[in-house]
Amino acid sequence: MAVAVSRQGTVAGYGMVAQDTVEAGELLFAVPRAALLSPNTCSISALLEREQSALQSQSGWVPLLLALLHELQAPASFWNPYFALWPDLGRLQHPMFWPEDERRRLLQGTGVPEAVEKDLVNIGSEFHSVVLPFMEAHPDLFSPRVRSLELYQQLVALVMAYSFQELLEEDDDEEKEPNSPLMVPAADILNHIANHNANLEFSAECLRMVATQPIPKGHEIFNTYGQMANWQLIHMYGFVEPYPGNTNDTADIQMVTVCEAALQGTKVEAERLLLKERWDFLCQLEMVGEEGAFVIGQEEVITEEELLTTLKVLCMPPEEFREFKDQAGWEDANRDEDGCLPVTDIPKFRASWRQLLRDSVLLTLETYATDLQTDQDLLANKEVHAKLSWREQQALQVRYGQKIILHHLLELTR
């Protein structure tokens, strides 16, 4: 057997360890389709299929959650051995289970409290409007002990952290309905790091966990959960990768913050009106939106087209804007190197762009409760750091990683 489940030598809880040296491309294990737990494979699949329109919701996760709720209370569920390996549902680490004030205080500015609050509202509303009525309508399939909002929330966190989804096709301009998540026993035991050495592949008869790098004997096998920033890891999975391990870490600059920074530079009403016109135009171009953010990675700007267009449109002289608006970008035939904006290009920007970006970063840094130095001090002082609670340590890593990226931008826009 090439792999073994272990609590030893893994980053957290259970993990998988290579029993022998593994080569890149080698099959680690395969999971037959019959082992998957999804609305289609569970023992109430016919009912869920029949009722699917009643089970529609914004999340799209209700059928899977009902499948889990049913199988958990079924005395002889096929998946009982799988459930035995689950983490303790009462001990999940996601911020959605932290006390509200702690979550807001520790993660202020990171985007996590807002995301969690939205989740909690949606979880509550879907439970009460769709899930509970369904369970009460089929009482023989859902014993009273599973008709619990608390359990539902725990299962949502479990689905966030353990489920899998096929990646969406990138061919279409339209956003396709995402495939619904499903549970893949064995595969979900693998932990994640940025520099992973395995991934899960789809094939007709089974799902295959394949090595993507050579793995020495005794080393942990790491799947990838995607190119995840620490704020997303803590939100969805309840853990972070400590600095500097997470090379996928990012910081967000809210799009409205850039507008605000530009607004700061206006002195008269006429200028403010013109700014509004430029902003509305960017909205029309679908480059910006009220809820959106520019995403900055460690080496490159992820949302490069949106940021470049925004800086250009907000900084161009009024006559140029009038012309630009009429021609709607017909002139920009010389877009070289589309799809890539390394942060090292930022010092080459014209002064007006650098200034606007800089002001936006400064406004963003103000949204955090503390500055970079404070977090740096906490990390540097081993004694103080060791006394922090697990949550405090994790939140520190989320804040710190984002602030490092933002401070780097400050240097690049000097």
Next chain:
Amino acid sequence: MANVSQAQRTFCCGKHQRHKVTQYKKVKDSLYTQGKRRYGGKQSGYGGQTKPIFRKKAKPTKIMLRLECVEPNCRSKRMLAIKRCKHPELGGEKRKRAK
């Protein structure tokens, strides 16, 4: 390599109009960008994208072109898929026919 001219005449506004042709830029592979690119939508959180299952691409994908009407009052955009080709080139030199 497939050559596509940068300005193509096709039907719009009731007649054949010139259209600016650009290659539709694929969203990057990153799951992360799928989310935040589209205004912090559903990609993280309840209902969002979870651990990926990868499909191996057996054949090269379709190339999506974006046609934009140059008529200033119209400027309508539409997508056009052309047959698979690994190296699409916009406006490159016309290849000479082999003799």
